[in-house]
Amino acid sequence: MSRNDTRYGVTICDRCADCQWRADSFFCQFDADILKAFDAITFTSVHPASALLYAEGEAPRGLFLLCHGGAKLSISSGSGKTLITRIVEAGEVLGLSSVLSGNAYKSSAETTAPSQVKFVRRDDFLRFSETYRDVSFNVARQLIEECESDANQIRALGLANSAAERLAQLLLAWCQENGQPSASGMRFPVVMTHEEMSQMIGTSRETVTRLLKSFREKKILTVRRTSMTLHKKSELEDLIV
Secondary structure (H helix, E strand, O other), rough: EEEOOOOEEEEEEEEEHHHOOOOOOOOOOOOOOHHHHHHEEEEEEEEOOOOOOEEOOOOOOOOOOOOOOOEEEEEEOOOOOOOEEEEOOOOEEEEEEHHOOOOOOOOOOEEEOEEEEEEEHHHHHHHHHHHHHHHHHHHHHHHHHHHHHHHHHHHHHHHHHHHHHHHHHHHHHHEEEEEEEEEOOOEEEOOHHHHHHHHHHHOHHHHHOOOHHHHOOOOOOOEEOOOEOOHHHHHHHHHOO
C-alpha cells in the first residue's frame, strides 16, 4: 500500500514487496515471507531534510531503515566541533551496532533530503534476526561494510598531510562512486554545503571554500550549485601522498 505525503512530496510505501525503491542492498532483497514479517514489526514515516532520527549518547530504542532519501552520521566534541563520519544511502540501516550491543548510539543520524524511513523497535528486531538466518547473515555483511568505511575515514583523516589532500580524497571518492562522463570531464552530484564538507574532512568551512576556489582557478574542476565537473583528475591525485 502507498500513500502520498504532500508535506514533502514523497510517496510513502508501507509494504516492502511493493517498494519502488528496492535495490540490491542488505535489507531489501529478502524473500516474500521475510519481507512480510519485517513489515509486520516496522513503522513507516517520512521526514524532511535535516530531521534528527537519533542523537549521539541516546539509548538504542531501535533500528532505522533508510528506504529513500539520504542521511549523515556525525559525532561531536564537548567544545561543539562536529565530524561527519559517514554518508548513508538508501537501503542501509542506521543504529545497527548499538541495537545489537545495547550500548548508546555512537553518533547522531540526520536526514540530508526528504526521506522515507522504516523504524523497528530493538527487541522486535533482535527476535526477528534470531528467527531468520538470512537476516543474521545480512546484519554481518552491513557491519563489515561499516567497519571498512570507518577504517577508510580514519586513514583519510589520520594519514593525510594537509586539508588539501583530505579534500582531494573526498572529491575523488565522490567522482568514483557517482561520476558520469561529460564533454569536459567527470561530472558528479554534490549535495553538501561547504560547512558539511569541512565536517567530513576535519577542517574549517573557510578552508574548504579557499581550496575549492584554488581548484577552480587552476581549472581542475568546475563547481555548480548541485554538481561538480572534474577536468584534471591527475592533479587531485598528485595531492595525495
